[in-house]
Amino acid sequence: MKGIPPHARGMRIGLYGGSFNPPHAAHVMVSRRALRRLRLDRVWWLVTPGNPLKDNGKLPPLAARMAQARALLADPRILPTDVEARLGTRFTADTVAALQRLCPGVHFVWIMGGDGLADLHRWRNWRGLAGRVPIAVIDRPGTTHRAVRMPAALRLARSRIDEADAPTLALRHPPAWTLLHGPRSRLSSSALRRTEQRA
Numbered sequence: 001m002k003g004i005p006p007h008a009r010g011m012r013i014g015l016y017g018g019s020f021n022p023p024h025a026a027h028v029m030v031s032r033r034a035l036r037r038l039r040l041d042r043v044w045w046l047v048t049p050g051n052p053l054k055d056n057g058k059l060p061p062l063a064a065r066m067a068q069a070r071a072l073l074a075d076p077r078i079l080p081t082d083v084e085a086r087l088g089t090r091f092t093a094d095t096v097a098a099l100q101r102l103c104p105g106v107h108f109v110w111i112m113g114g115d116g117l118a119d120l121h122r123w124r125n126w127r128g129l130a131g132r133v134p135i136a137v138i139d140r141p142g143t144t145h146r147a148v149r150m151p152a153a154l155r156l157a158r159s160r161i162d163e164a165d166a167p168t169l170a171l172r173h174p175p176a177w178t179l180l181h182g183p184r185s186r187l188s189s190s191a192l193r194r195t196e197q198r199a
C-alpha cells in the first residue's frame with residue numbers, strides 16, 4: 001500500500017502512536033530509548049487523525065502535525081507517518097492488525113508512555129491488541145505508579161517481562177510487555193500548548 005514506509009522481512013519496527021499536538025523532545029527521547037533498548041531497526045510515528053478517546057475539536061490538521069514532526073526529527077530511523085489516515089483505521093487494534101497483514105515477517109512492537117498503560121483498558125479491543133503485538137511502556141512522571149495498578153496491567157501481569165530482557169521483546173509471542181525506565185521528562189504537548197497560548 002502507498003504510504004507505508006520502506007521495510008523488510010525480519011525488521012523490528014516500533015509503532016509509536018500519538019496526537020503529536022505538537023511533537024516534542026520527549027517523543028524523540030521515547031523513540032530513541034525504544035530503538036536502543038528494544039534493538040529496533042525503525043520507529044514509525046503513527047500520527048493519528050484523531051485519538052478516539054479525545055475531543056478532537058481543536059486538533060490541528062494531520063498535515064500540519066506531520067509537518068511539525070518532520071521538522072523535529074533528524075534521526076533517519078524515526079519516521080513520521082500518516083498511515084492510519086491512509087488505512088482508514090482509528091483504533092490501534094485495527095491499525096496494528098492491518099499493518100501486520102500488509103508487512104508479513106516484520107516484528108512490530110507497540111510503544112506508549114505510562115499514561116497509555118493507565119488508560120489501556122478503555123481502548124477498543126485492548127485485549128486483542130495485547131494478544132497480537134508486544135508492548136513497551138516508557139516510564140512517564142506522574143503516570144507509571146498508577147498505571148501498574150490499573151486494570152490492563154493487572155490483567156497482563158503474568159505477561160510482563162523484566163526490562164533486562166527488553167532486547168528480546170520484539171521477537172516474543174504476545175501477550176508480552178515491559179516497562180522501560182530511564183531519565184524521565186515532564187514535557188507534554190498540553191503544557192506546550194498552554195505556553196503558546198500565554199505568549
Ligand SMILES: Nc1ncnc2c1ncn2[C@@H]1O[C@H](COP(=O)(O)OP(=O)(O)OP(=O)(O)O)[C@@H](O)[C@H]1O
Binds near residue numbers: 020030111116138188
Ligand atoms: N514526557 C513523556 N514521557 C513518556 N512518554 C511520553 C511523554 N510525552 C508523551 N509521551 C507518550 O507519547 C505518546 C504520544 O503522546 P501525545 O502525542 O499525546 O503527547 P502528550 O505530551 O502526552 O500530549 P498531551 O499533553 O496533549 O496529552 C503517548 O504514548 C504518551 O504517553
Ligand SMILES: O=C(O)c1ccc[n+]([C@@H]2O[C@H](COP(=O)([O-])O)[C@@H](O)[C@H]2O)c1
Binds near residue numbers: 018020091093122
Ligand atoms: O484504540 C483505541 O481505542 C485507542 C484509544 C486511545 C488512544 N489510542 C491511541 O493511543 C495513541 C496515543 O494517543 P494520544 O492522543 O494520547 O497521543 C494514539 O495512537 C491513539 O490512536 C487508541
